[in-house]
Every structure is written in structure tokens, then in C-alpha cells.
Amino acid sequence: MTALGAAAPDAHRDALIAARLCTIDPRLGGIVLKGGEILREAVLADLREGLGPERRIPVNVDDDRLLGGIDLTATLAAGRPVRRDGLLAEAAGGFVVLPMAERLSEAVAGRIAAAIDTGDARFVTIAFDDGVEADARPPAALMERLAFHIDLTEARPGAALSPVTVADHAEDTPGAIDALVTTAAALGIASARAPRFAMLAARAAARADGRTQVTDADLALAARLVLAPRATQWPAEPEGAEAPPPPPEPGDGQDETASDTPPLDDLVLAAVLAALPPDLLAQVAAGKSRQRARANGAGERRLGHARGRPLGARAGMPGGGKRLSLIDTLRAAAPWQRLRGRGGRVLIRRDDLRIRRFEARAEALTIFAVDASGSSALARLAEAKGAVELLLAEAYVKRAEVALIAFRGTGAEPLLPPTRSLTRARRSLADLPGGGGTPLAAGLNAARELAESARARGRTPFIVVLTDGRANIAADGGTVRAIAESDAASAARAIGVAGIAAAFVDISARPRPEGAMLAAAMRARYLALPRADATAMHAAISAVQAA
Structure with a gap:
């Protein structure tokens, strides 16, 4: 075990280790640090000691200040072109800090990424990710080029690293690159930079320990720091895998001194899997990507x-x-x-x-499609009214509008057109009718048509369906339940094909499979809220929009 990896995995210690590795080999690009405002200073202090003072790049930096160019004032005064260096050139041999990196535009991130790729002015980049919503993350072009992604949100302060004597170089152990590439493929990591970063990190870890040979422990440390945060799937079991043979009995003619050390690939993969937190394992096992989430409820x-x-x-x-x-x-x-x-x-x-x-x-539009049929219509409509009013209270801040469609009897009726006016909404919601059959297909089609119309006018639509999922009125007004269910499934698929973000809220007292199946067809989040009040419904919908 290397000196760097001697302690148990800890987010703050990992950040300090990553900073030291970047100091040893700036080709690692840098670190994305999420949260942990107080703990970041210790990381920056280590970098200042190893690389010198930093340059901070504001979110609204222009091209001339970032890349350098003509100093207009000096040029006009001197009568000849006078150039000045940009922040990236000034940071050569040191490091840059990107506060609020989640707010960087794609253009600025692309210019920083290009400077990292060319390597003309080698520097380390420290990106602070202060995003609260799931879709508020630094641009992908930047995160792709920074080796380490570390979450300090719940980290505790760790002990400072001891001084080291850095070796000039480190040689790879046989099979090291193959092991890292195989592990990256098993974890669903498509980027070729990830195993390269892991190999660079392993060499830097060996050098930090004063050694000239990369060991298995160095590879395990590098895989844990570089590959684990990029994992997008749970490694699949090999097909046709058989149980390992029993150990040989003494005296059966086999070499008793043969090593029982597992293959290097297994050692590296085990180190990565051990680093994944329990709440992440379920997401990885379900095949959920860790890539940047789509902004479901926010305007594009x-x-x-x-x-x-x-x-x-x-x-x-x-x-x-x-x-x-x-x-x-x-x-x-x-x-x-x-x-x-x-x-x-x-x-x-x-x-x-x-x-x-x-x-x-872009302006966002949340469309409520509410089931106003049956004996529980009054409860459903009361919940919808309260949720609509709570969302409207946020409309001016989020530049959002709310619309309401009620479906009952044989069709759907738009009761509240897109609006931000709370007074108008309350007036329109005061006398909502209830009772009758459940024309679910008509309600879903009406919501989809309104969403497509809003999208054509430059808005970002989000559909919220409140129903028990039990359709009994077909799209043509017929009362054959089988046809009604088929029409509802077709309408749900149409929303999914259109790519409209949605949430399906199952408000039946005992949720049944029909609701989950319709949500899957819509490619929507499924929420079972049998006894939800307006506040709980608003909180659930807001969470889905931010996911």
C-alpha cells in the first residue's frame, strides 16, 4: 500500500491526495470539487505550496481576458499594437480556480478545454461545483478533461498529508494498462481519457511514494479516484461463469508454492466497487447514467x-x-x-x-392533467388546486407558467390556460366540475397537444398527470374498457416519443400496475402518492423537475 492510500477512503483526504497527484503530474488536468466550501481551502493551500499562486477565472470572463489579445487603451495611446496575456497564459506552471463552474457557458468551457488539450501553457484546473439542482453541473467538455471528481458535501476534515520525496519517474507494472481499460469498460465508461488519467495517477502515486515502479496498490488507488466517479453501470457477470475449482490437496503433484493472488483486473475492479457509496450502487445497478441530467422543469x-x-x-x-x-x-x-x-x-x-x-x-410551462372523474374527484381537484397555487407562487422567480387540464365524462377540458397570475388561477379553479367516467386518453392527448404548442412558441413544457391510471372511456367516447386502456397506452407512448418531460402521479388509494406501465410508456417519473396533500404533491413535483 502506498503512503497516499494508507488511510481508509475519505472524501477530504481523497481531495488532498488528488491535489498532490496533480502537483506531481499536471497532465491530470485538475479536480472538480462539489460542496465543502470550508474544506476546499486546504486543497488550495496544498496546490499553492506545490504550484504557486492561482488565477481565478470569473464566470462572465470575456475572450480577451481569458485568452489574451490587444490592449485597446494601450494600443490607442502608443499608436501601435500592444498585446496582453490572458488569465490562462498567466497561470502557466500554476493552477486556475473556477468558482461556480456550473454557471460557465459552453463557450468559455470549450476555450479552457482547448487550452488544456494543447498543453502550450500547462496548468491545473480546480472547478468548484456549487450547483444545487441535478442539472446544474459544470459543462461536460470541462469535466471530461479533469481527472478527479470529488464530492465534499458530507466530508469531514482529514489529516494533512505527510511530506514526501518525489521520484523522477515510475515504470508501469505488466498488464497495468490492460487492467485499467478492462475495468473502465466493465463500468460503462466510454471515454478513452479515463483509463489514461488513471494510469497517470498511478504513476504519480508511485512517484509520490519515492518509488520508480507502479504497484497494484497504486493502480487500485488511481482506479478508485478516477474511474469510480465516472461509473455508469454495474459490471456484468461473465456468461457461462463456473464456480472456481477446489484447492488442490497436498501431495497431488501440483506446485504448492503457486500464487493464489487474484488477477490484476479483479484487484482494480474490486477497489473501484469498494469506493462506490451504498446509495450509488442502486443507481449503477439499475443502469442509470451519471451524465449530466436533463433539465426537466427548468427552461432550456x-x-x-x-x-x-x-x-x-x-x-x-x-x-x-x-x-x-x-x-x-x-x-x-x-x-x-x-x-x-x-x-x-x-x-x-x-x-x-x-x-x-x-x-x-426559455420560459417553462407546467401542465397539470387532472383526473376529475369518480367519487374521489373532489379530493384530487383540491390537491391539484393547492399544488397549482404553490407552483404559481414561484412563477415570477423561475419564469414559469402553469396550465390545468381536467378530464372527465367523455373528454378533456382546458380549465386554466398558461398563466402566471395567481388571481386568475384561483378564479378559474374555484368551480371545477367532477364526476363521471375516466377518458384518460383524451386527457393525455390534450396535455401533449398543449405541450407541443408551447414548445413551438419557444417554451419548455413539463406535464404532470394526476390519475389512478384506470381508463374506462376510449378516445372516441366509447365505453369498452379494453379499447380505453389501449388508447391510453397509445397516448402515453406519444408523449414519450415527443420527448416531453413528464411525471405520473398515481393518486389511487392502492396503486396498481397500470399507473407504472403508463409512466414507463411516457418515459416519465412515477410517483405513488395515495394520501398526498398539496404541499407533499408540490414537493414531489419540484423534486422530479430538478432530477
Whole structure:
């Protein structure tokens, strides 16, 4: 066992180990640290000791400050092009810190990723992930290039690492690369960078221990730190696997000194599986991806030219809603003024023009499709009313709208069109009718049509279905239960095919398989809430939207 891996696995200690490995070999890229605001400082202190002072990159950094370029003020004053280095160039040989990395735009993350790939200015990147919602994570292009992903949310402070004498290099043990690649494939890791990072980490761990040979313990440590956070599936049992043969009896002619050490692949895989927390094992075993989650209830991020969070300017012609960025245009034209013979004037060409870009969230629309049939309609509608009012209270903050569709008798009726007005909603919800049959297919079709209409107008729809899943009225108004169930299944599949995010809330007193089957057809989250009140329903729906 290496000196680094001598203690039991601990998130804060793992972060300190990762920082030391990055100091030894900056090719590891860096670390994504989630949570643990207080514990991060110890990690940064180790990096400062090994790499020097850091450069902090704000979320709203522009291209010139990030990558360097013409210093407009100095250029105009000197009459000649004056360049200045960007933050990435200033960080060469050191490290950069990305506060609130989950808010980085894809454009900024792509430029940092490109700088990491080229390696012209080698630096280590520390990304702070402070996202609360499941979809609020640093951009995938950045996370792909950072070897270590460590969650400090529930970590306790760990002991500082002891000083070490770093070896100049370390040689791989036979079969090491094959073992890491095999383990990555077994865990469903498609990226080729992951086993490469694990191999680099194993070599750095050996060097940190003053050794020139990578051991099995180094590989196990590297796999635990690099591969375990990237796992997307539970390793499958090999087909046709047979029980191991019994140990040979003494004196049967076999070599009694033969080693019973398991294969290196098994040792590395066992180290990874031991590092997975119990609550993660169920997700991995069910085949749930750890990739960036889709924003189910939040509006999608979209680029624009009018309003939103400002992004870097790009070359282009103003007009058609595109606004000129004067400062960026002058900055682009400044280097060419001497060649253009300015004669006291700043000459601007077409290629110098820069336009502004913004990123804004699309408006979200939550559509409630409520079963208003049968004797329990009053209870269902009361729950729906309360949940709608609670969601509307958040509408102004989240730029969200709410709509309500009730289905009963032989059809579905839109009782509340998309709105943010709580007063209007209360007025429309005051006298909701109840009773009759369950035209589930009509309700699902009406919700899908409203969602597709909203999506065509640039909104992000989310459907919430409240029903017991027992359809008895067909789409054409017929009363044959078999046809009604078939129509409901077809309507549910149509929502799934359309890619509309949804939640299926089963409000029957005793949930039955029909609800879960319809939820699966819709590709929706299934929630069994037989005795839920408005607050519980609102909390459950909000959790699904954030998942």
C-alpha cells in the first residue's frame, strides 16, 4: 500500500491526495470539487505550496481576458499594437480556480478545454461545483478533461498529508494498462481519457511514494479516484461463469508454492466497487447514467442577441436583432490601423465588426392533467388546486407558467390556460366540475397537444398527470374498457416519443400496475402518492423537475 492510500477512503483526504497527484503530474488536468466550501481551502493551500499562486477565472470572463489579445487603451495611446496575456497564459506552471463552474457557458468551457488539450501553457484546473439542482453541473467538455471528481458535501476534515520525496519517474507494472481499460469498460465508461488519467495517477502515486515502479496498490488507488466517479453501470457477470475449482490437496503433484493472488483486473475492479457509496450502487445497478441530467422543469438555455446573460462577442454583421459590440469592434480593428493608413481616423472594415451574444433561459410551462372523474374527484381537484397555487407562487422567480387540464365524462377540458397570475388561477379553479367516467386518453392527448404548442412558441413544457391510471372511456367516447386502456397506452407512448418531460402521479388509494406501465410508456417519473396533500404533491413535483 502506498503512503497516499494508507488511510481508509475519505472524501477530504481523497481531495488532498488528488491535489498532490496533480502537483506531481499536471497532465491530470485538475479536480472538480462539489460542496465543502470550508474544506476546499486546504486543497488550495496544498496546490499553492506545490504550484504557486492561482488565477481565478470569473464566470462572465470575456475572450480577451481569458485568452489574451490587444490592449485597446494601450494600443490607442502608443499608436501601435500592444498585446496582453490572458488569465490562462498567466497561470502557466500554476493552477486556475473556477468558482461556480456550473454557471460557465459552453463557450468559455470549450476555450479552457482547448487550452488544456494543447498543453502550450500547462496548468491545473480546480472547478468548484456549487450547483444545487441535478442539472446544474459544470459543462461536460470541462469535466471530461479533469481527472478527479470529488464530492465534499458530507466530508469531514482529514489529516494533512505527510511530506514526501518525489521520484523522477515510475515504470508501469505488466498488464497495468490492460487492467485499467478492462475495468473502465466493465463500468460503462466510454471515454478513452479515463483509463489514461488513471494510469497517470498511478504513476504519480508511485512517484509520490519515492518509488520508480507502479504497484497494484497504486493502480487500485488511481482506479478508485478516477474511474469510480465516472461509473455508469454495474459490471456484468461473465456468461457461462463456473464456480472456481477446489484447492488442490497436498501431495497431488501440483506446485504448492503457486500464487493464489487474484488477477490484476479483479484487484482494480474490486477497489473501484469498494469506493462506490451504498446509495450509488442502486443507481449503477439499475443502469442509470451519471451524465449530466436533463433539465426537466427548468427552461432550456438558449443563445440570443437581445437579452440574458452576456457571452463573448463574435464576428458578424449587425442587423436583424443583432447588436454591434463597439468595444470589441474597436479592439479587433486596432492592430490594423498602421497598415490602413488611418490619418487620424480609426478605419473599420467588415471583418472587424463584432456582435453581442446573450444566453437566456426559455420560459417553462407546467401542465397539470387532472383526473376529475369518480367519487374521489373532489379530493384530487383540491390537491391539484393547492399544488397549482404553490407552483404559481414561484412563477415570477423561475419564469414559469402553469396550465390545468381536467378530464372527465367523455373528454378533456382546458380549465386554466398558461398563466402566471395567481388571481386568475384561483378564479378559474374555484368551480371545477367532477364526476363521471375516466377518458384518460383524451386527457393525455390534450396535455401533449398543449405541450407541443408551447414548445413551438419557444417554451419548455413539463406535464404532470394526476390519475389512478384506470381508463374506462376510449378516445372516441366509447365505453369498452379494453379499447380505453389501449388508447391510453397509445397516448402515453406519444408523449414519450415527443420527448416531453413528464411525471405520473398515481393518486389511487392502492396503486396498481397500470399507473407504472403508463409512466414507463411516457418515459416519465412515477410517483405513488395515495394520501398526498398539496404541499407533499408540490414537493414531489419540484423534486422530479430538478432530477
